[in-house]
Every structure is written in structure tokens, then in C-alpha cells.
Amino acid sequence: MNKRVLISGLMLLALSGLALTSCKKTQPVQAQPSSPSVQTRGYLTDYGEKGMQALSARLHNSRRKLTHIVVIGDSHTAADFLSGQLRRQFQHRYGNGGIGFISPLAVPGNRYSNVKFSRTKGWQAVNSRRQSNPRFTLGGNIATPLSWDSETRVTALEGESSINAQALYRSLGGATLQLQGRAIPLADSQGRWELSEAARVPLSFSVSVSGENETELAGLWLTAxxxxxxxxxxxxxxxxxxxxxxxxxxxxxxxxxxxxxxLVILAYGTNEAFNTDLSLSEYRQTLVRQIKKIRKAEPGAAIMLIGPGSSIMHKGAASCEKRQPALLKPIIEVQKQVARSEQTLFWDWFAWMGGDCSIERLAQQGMARPDLIHLTAEGYQASAAALWRDLEYKLEQ
Structure with missing residues (x-):
């Protein structure tokens, strides 16, 4: 009797096992996410940037829609040679949409290829290059009027007969923005940065702020x-x-x-390469964090990293290896790794120049400055033309 019960129990266990096995087999197998395809054209590598299709579609509809490209970077961008040439290429192909986002006042050491400032009086300006201020926002500039007759004149160097102008401002209690004599009310923003109403102004126009309340400007947004x-x-x-x-x-x-x-372009790396105290792991974390901030704020925008170009740190050293910043190529490698992990575009400026110590050759050709860090206007224009060719091919696919 006991033996018969034991055999029956074993048969039940076997049947249960078969049933469980059968259930497992009927469960759908989850597909593993595929890695994005990596595509390279010239010196531009696309590590799976999902915003490229939308960017291409918007550009091809540029007769009816505005496309905005933002370049955020170091002194190479502050001179607006590379970005300026890139601007000319884009606008020649797709049309001139306007000046863009600029500082509220002239910043010493900076220039714009498409706008200039003049007749500035009665303002206090601070910049995040050497100063700290918890109110700094995009661009790192704050201009505060000091008197009722504070004024600056902005002149667009290209464009049609008139443009639309808005100010990025913050105000406690409200104030009045004067754009070429036209009064634009600045509502109480409760300390937050806001864009003012737009006003149609001529290519050369004055900017002033009146009011007894605390009001600051962080930039001007100028469009066609x-x-x-x-x-x-x-x-x-x-x-x-x-x-x-x-x-x-x-x-x-x-x-x-x-x-x-x-499209948001981050063009950094030259000053990191000269920073001998830099931790590469901390640098990587910072770069990833900033990219994620952009993704969260503008999930549909494409992102590109422009790597640093060739530069020389120790001019008197005998070998190229010693003359070149030791961190230059490691910085570029970190940027490539981050571009891959965050699925952005990466343009290899260093490789385009010719690699190790190539800026010395460019200087002999009149395309780099004697500091062996910055290029001449011709060098920046040639760089931008190469970037444009690579990017244009990608956009036309």
C-alpha cells in the first residue's frame, strides 16, 4: 500500500514538472534592446542621435519654420569665427532666421560676427567667467541698469530692414523695457527669468530699462x-x-x-586639456550630467560634441609628446565614450587638423595663431566648412 502511494506521488511530481516546463515555454521571449548603429562620415560620428531625423525634417521645411542651433563653448565660440562660419553655411542653404540669442551688453574679449554694441552707459554687467552669482542662467551674463538713463545700442550687421526683439529678464515688481523708444511692459516675474513681449525694431536699436524695482537682463533674443x-x-x-x-x-x-x-552643440575640451588638476572621471560625470540636463529640458533636440583641436602647452619641449597637453587625447577619448553612452554626435576637430601637434603646421600655413591654441579667422573658417560638409551629408540622408 505504501509503495503504491509512493509511486503515485512520484508520478504527480513528474506531471507537475512537465506542466511547469510547458508554462515556461509558452512565455514570450523578451527581445534585447539593440545597440544604436554607429555611422561615420568624414570626421563626424553619429552614435545614434535620435534627434537628427527631426532636425533634418525641420531644416527641409525652413521656408515655413524656424530652426535654432545653439553653440555653447569656450574661447573658440566666444570669438564667433567657427560658429559664425557655420551660421553662414546654414543660412545660405536654409535661409536667414535672424541674429539669435546674444548677451545683453558687450562682453570684453567676446565678439559676434553678426551684431555689435555701442553707446553703452549706465549699466553694471557681470559675467560668469570670473564672478559668481546664483542668478546666472543660460549664457552666464547679467546686466543691471544703474540709472533712469541707462542705454545701449545694438546693431545687427545683416538681415532685413527690421527684426523682432525680446529681452530675457527677471523683475521683482515689474518695470518697462524701452526698445528704440517703444515701451514694453515687464511683468513681475517673481525673480524668475522670462522672455518679454516681442517688438519690431530696426536693425540698429536702443535698449533701456526704467522702473524703481529690481530688474536685470540676461540676454536678447533677436529673430527675423x-x-x-x-x-x-x-x-x-x-x-x-x-x-x-x-x-x-x-x-x-x-x-x-x-x-x-x-540642435545643441557643446564645444569644450581645450581648457580641460590644460587643467593639470583635472580628474578624468569627474570630467566624464560632469559632461554626462550636462547632456542629461539638455535631454530633460529639450528631449527632441539633437546634441553634438565638438572635441578640442590640436594645441601646444610646452613650446620649448623637444618632442611632440612633451609639447602637447598630456590630457588632450584622454579628454577626446572621454568625449567619444560619452557621445557613445549618451547617443550624441561627435565631431573630431583634432583629427581634422591632422592629429598630434598639427597646429604647429597650421601656424606655418597662417591658419593658427602664434599661441598655438587658437586658429586664425581662415583656420576657423576652414574648420567650420569641414564640419558643415560632414553635417550636411548626414542631414541629406
């Missing part, structure tokens, strides 16, 4: 009268590293989102 074509905004600070963005504490990604960028 008709919202179409391309804008390339250049936000560069001399000596900046990617960590500079951590000084823009007042929600700079939120401000970026107000400007609706379709």
Missing part, C-alpha cells in the same frame, strides 16, 4: 520678422570648461527650452 530659416546662437566664454555650466545656477536648461533649440 518672419519665423523661418536658421538661427545659430553663439554662447562662448573665454577660458571656460564644461564645468562652467554649473555656475549657471538659475535653471539654465529651462531658459534654453524657452528658445526652442533643434
Amino acid at each position: 520678422a518672419q519665423p523661418k530659416g536658421v538661427i545659430v546662437s553663439a554662447l562662448g566664454i573665454n577660458g571656460a570648461q564644461i564645468s562652467m555650466l554649473d555656475k549657471w545656477q538659475d535653471d539654465w536648461p529651462g531658459t534654453l527650452s524657452m528658445l526652442n533649440p533643434d
